[in-house]
Amino acid sequence: MPTTATPEKTPADESTAPSATGIERLQSARVASDIQFLIARARGRGNSHANLMLAELDLKVRHFSVLSLVCTEERPTQRELGEFLDLDPSQIVALVDSLEERGAVRRETDPRDRRSKIVVPTESGHDLHEQAAALTRESEETVLQTLSPRERRQLRALLQKVAF
Amino acid sequence: MPTTATPEKTPADESTAPSATGIERLQSARVASDIQFLIARARGRGNSHANLMLAELDLKVRHFSVLSLVCTEERPTQRELGEFLDLDPSQIVALVDSLEERGAVRRETDPRDRRSKIVVPTESGHDLHEQAAALTRESEETVLQTLSPRERRQLRALLQKVAF
DNA sequence: TATTGTTATACTCTATAACTATA
DNA sequence: TATAGTTATAGAGTATAACAATA
Incomplete structure (x- = not known):
């Protein structure tokens, strides 16, 4: 998916050619400054990039999320996993199943x-x-290479306020 | 981590009760400070809320996005819509079809x-x-009610750097 | 030959309801 | 009766390839 590598484009004649990359022109749309839209676009890009990276381990981000929560000292139940990840119980079942099948986790009945x-x-x-x-x-x-370390901390803090 | 409106909670007896809401406990997981994860969670919540609101007009956010881009002075082609929205051509076809069927847009051949x-x-x-x-x-x-106007502007600016 | 839009298809993700075993 | 997990299923979202018209 070579979405990137936009080679230098000859600007051509502005009066005849309405072109540009198309991306820049459409920034004027209302939706382009809509935070929800920006979040959706950022997550799309980030998610597919992360999935690409994790493919090496035959994992997807959603499996990683479960694994990460499980690898705390908190001993979460499936219900708690679902609550935290905003996934319904049946989805958690499937995720835990696949992690269990590959021997990464196991289920224990809460005494x-x-x-x-x-x-x-x-x-x-x-x-x-x-x-x-x-x-x-x-x-x-x-994915965040355009942000300075300070900006990343800011972004994280702002998102934490929104996400929970 | 004082995230947001975490109401004072009686700590209870740590040794016997591992409970709490579950959400708070799991904040210690690595994934909980992962910006990608926070973005994904924020978009999930925001997306479903917006879809709920738009249901009144029998629209979804993805249709609204197309409509918003089309309602500029830029006269985008389907290809440009797809590029901007990170959707592949066949998805744009479906979205434009449904908007056209309800008489909100029409297709013109680019001369x-x-x-x-x-x-x-x-x-x-x-x-x-x-x-x-x-x-x-x-x-x-x-969705952003926990953020001040200034924080919203910050968030928007940061996301614009990430999204494009 | 390459590109835009189209169609068809399959695969993932998401949402819902019914079932079981415990409480 | 209500809740945690499970199963089944359907719908939405996403990805891919093949095709027609045009460049």
Whole structure:
């Protein structure tokens, strides 16, 4: 998907050619300054880039998210994973299934409430998480390369206020 | 991490109760400070909220985006729409089809390149866009209510750097 | 030959409801 | 009765390839 590599384009005659890249011209649209739109576009680009990076580990971002939550000391239940990730229970089942099949996590019945399943990482799950975390860090670095470290901290702080 | 409106919570007995809402506990996960993750979560929430608002007009955000680009003076072709929205040509076809069926836009063959179709709004298309724009503004207001006006401007500026 | 739009198709993601086992 | 997880299924979103008309 060579969306990038826009080679220098001869400006041509402005009066006859309405061209430009097209991208620049359309910045005047109302939607182009719509924060929701910008968020959607940023997530699309970031998500596909991260998925591309994680493909090396046969993971997708959504699996990584689950793995990352599981690799804390918090011992989350499936319900809690779903709540945090804004995914419904059936989606969590599928994600945990695939992580369990490859031996990265296992389900433990919560002794305090035998309906709940706590998802815990295996040793290789921890390893996998470390590798994946390195890749997503790298991906974030690429996607946010137009931002200074200070701007990234700002962005993170602002998004945290919006996301939760 | 004092994220947002986290109401004072009685810490309870740490040794027996691992509970809390679940959301707060899991903030310690690596993924919770991952900008990509925060963007994804913000877009999920915002997108569904905006879709809910736009349902009143029988529109979705993706249709609104197209309509908004078309309602500029730039007379974009389908290809340009796809480029700007990061959607592939076949998706644009479907979106323009549905907008055309309801009489909001029509296709004009570009006289300079008869392969291209310029998508232009009808009068009722302009009306629809105005109504939809008001709703998305309202939606943005709701979703970003935890941010001050200054923070919103910051967020917009940062996202514009990332999104394009 | 290459590109724009179109159609067809398949695959992923998302949403919903019904079922089970516990509470 | 209500809740956590599971299963099944359908719908929306996304990606790809082949084709017609035009360049």
